[in-house]
Amino acid sequence: MSGRPMPCSPREIGELFLFEKLTPEQLGRLCAEGRVERFEAGPVYAEGEDATCFYVLLDGTVVLSRRVGGDDVETHRTSQRGVYAGAMQAYVGDRVPQVYTNSMRVTEPTRFFVLPARTFASVMQEWFPMAVHLLEGLFFGSKSTQQAIGQRERLLALGSLSAGLTHELNNPAAAAVRATSALRERVAKMRHKLAVIAEGPFTRDALAGLIEIQERTAERVAKAPSLSPLEASDREDALADWLDDHGVEQSWRIAPTFVQAGLDTEWLDQVAAAVDEQLLPGAIGWLNYTVETELLMDEIADSTARVSHLVDAAKQYAQLDRAPYRTVDVHELLDSTLLMLSGKIGPRIDVVKDYDRTVPEIPAYPAELNQVWTNLIDNAVSAVNGAGGDGTLTVRTALHHDRLLVEFRDTGTGIAPEIRDRIFDPFFTTKPVGEGTGLGLDISWRIVVNKHHGTLRVDSVPGDTRFQVLLPLTAAAPEPTEEPA
Template identity: 45%
Template sequence: MAQLGVLPLFRGLTRAQLEGLGGQGQIEHREEGWVYRQGERAESLFVLLDGEVRVTTRAGADEIEVYRSDLPGACGGATQAHLGDPDRHVYTTSMQSLRTCRLFMLPAAALAAVLRAWFPLMVHLQEQDPAHAVTRAAAQQEGDRLLTRAVLASSLTHELNNPAAAARAAAVALTNRVQRTRETLNRLADGEDSPDRLRALLALQKQASGRAVPAAALSGLELADRQDHLAGWLEEHRVRDGWDLAPTFVQVGLDTDFLAIVLETVGPAMANDAVRWVNYALETDLLLQEVGEATARISTLLASVKAYGEAGRDLQQLVDVHDLLDATLLMFRWRLTDEHVEVVRDYDRSAARVTGSAAELNQVWTNLIDNALDAIGGHGSLTIRTRGHVGQVTIEIVDDGPGIPEDIRAHVFEPFFSTKPIGDGTGIGLDVAARIVVGRHGGTIDVQSEPGRTSLVVSLPVRRAAGPQAPSATT
């Protein structure tokens, strides 16, 4: 191990010490790629012998370069192995091999042992010296603050994308609906009795808007049955494309009795245009509602940035989790439609409301639903289930994707841990969810998974316990 002796890191060690190090470590050749990743358990110290490495740290979705070096002796990894509980140590940076490298790898346990044996005074002073402890605590606190800011920035960017995309999609659809409404109105305006006919249709359209019933009150099976029945009725009455028109009428709670009045008002000759005109008007109302919901969600998210970072602010808002879940699903509507995902709402409407922050809980639902949609890959089912219990409400997000392997299930709530390919995930979504549910709302979050079924279960107290809870999760 003569090569170790010339490195600045090991300069001054005796021959016996160098041989001892060499016997406990090993030399590895690494091709271009990651040597270790931030957030993984810190198992080894890596020392560059030849080649070139790059050390980075993550801030949200960004990988920030700390340094790069081709000088022998550059090191990184388990540098704090001798302090505290080694089982809680994780890599605070990432190391990447930029070309074929030769590295000396020393296990963390071996590093801790030799430091304690060779430099006991140094280790003792680092562990016991008050000034050092204060400095270390301050550094940890600053790290936590930076992590919180990075998490907030990444999460906010991620969440803003959903309502922004919903607003863009609704705006495009609105342009199309307005154009079709104009064309249909021109056809309806032809004829001697057009003023009376249009006045009657306007009254019916106003009546239709006033009778709207939220579609969320219906189960998926009930919605499908009503759409099938209404589409069949339209086909029987020679209204074209009934399968395209039926979902909008069902969504606002209108049935064949109302459409029969529309047909009676205009007569068979104008039936197609009259039904379409009412349909387009209702679609316009729904799309405007989506734009309003999306822009309001953006405003709420932006307003929550300041509030999210205020330590000790109380959570006094009484919220219905069903309203929050429906609002979040609305933000994903474009994705649910494009990816052909079946959504099942299994709500216990008798469940009590909870005291908490609507903006923060929406952040939780956004992260959990987004992960579930990624898991099923565009085809499958997503079930949202709520249940009321004595003193608490449980919310379950279930997908029928491939599941989470047992060996990594215990790590899913750890910051920066991700099962997605590099670049596809930040590894902070579930960590943020756990911090909000446990730390901010005094609840619990648990994951249960097997092939074909993964369930994230959130339990929230009806009344939040006094004082913040430790931000941990059960798995």
């Protein structure tokens, strides 16, 4: 939008705090190359347009805003004479994109001193060379530092994830190793028992009957019921008594195995009826090895299935071989992140999943949402540990008007009111030196707000802190945006 040109007075612009130390010659140059313009109420420039001018307020009221999703969010409103906006990075030239980083409008007839961006850059270089060097160093140094520390933030998160995944994988892997070793021992004993049976007084029909019982026993193991500790104890006592009454040695060791396999005294009565009395102890020993091998194979199958599940969860978290932008079930992302961070969360923190499974899938960048969940869960764990280590982390999903709500609630120390407005600032952290970079929430805010057109907010008192992520249920085709540092 263009304003109405008006006369430029070196005296008037020399009263502005930006220019009050300039010489008459310098003020004359500014008036010669710049101009005074009067704007009626309405827009002056829009975010993302080529930054062609530097504006200094002479009188009136300006409103600055940033685009968040489809809305313009007001960031500043002032009538203070001398405030400035516009092509403020022109002094760095074409090393950065020269576009307006916000939008400006005026709410009443307003006058500006307007300086073309090329003139602003020229006078900065000529009149303030040392200041320009310092500003360039701050500008590019800050970007480099933010990128470097952002990379460290991701590495710290990766360390937490690796620890959690290693911890979770170790248990089923170790169980599979133990079960394999025990299975090898049981199979060796089974081969020995088979040799003894083959040399014994078993008839052909008795052996066939024993093999049939073995097959039916293996089927029962696969269908073994789940018993309470009291029910299991009562059944063990009954089986041990039955084995003792029938002259079977080591009943105390065999009975728990049979109970685990779902066998009972009625089943043993069927076994006793199928073989001669003198052959019963050998038959029971043979069936015991059968049951043990079946149980060990089940344990190996369960362990390897658990490892496979963990690998799938890791792939879900990292979004390997997935489209970067797609429709996702947010609960799958939350579950994979919680699993990856289980080692960091530890046994002293109870995790409660309060999911509304009826919420629809949403279009999103899932790998980056996982980074948000990681940062928020990590902060919650730190807060609970700071309050003593015992507490609860509740992850809740729900529909909130026309958006999806994902809430992380912890019972930790809370966020002090005096720093609540600063927690999303880059490099601000309350963690001890070496434990936090101060970029986790900044990165999370940019992923949620800038990339997903959502909202990230916090409500906190000691013992009840809630970070809430609100995401739109629908979205247009993704716009190319800068990757979070």
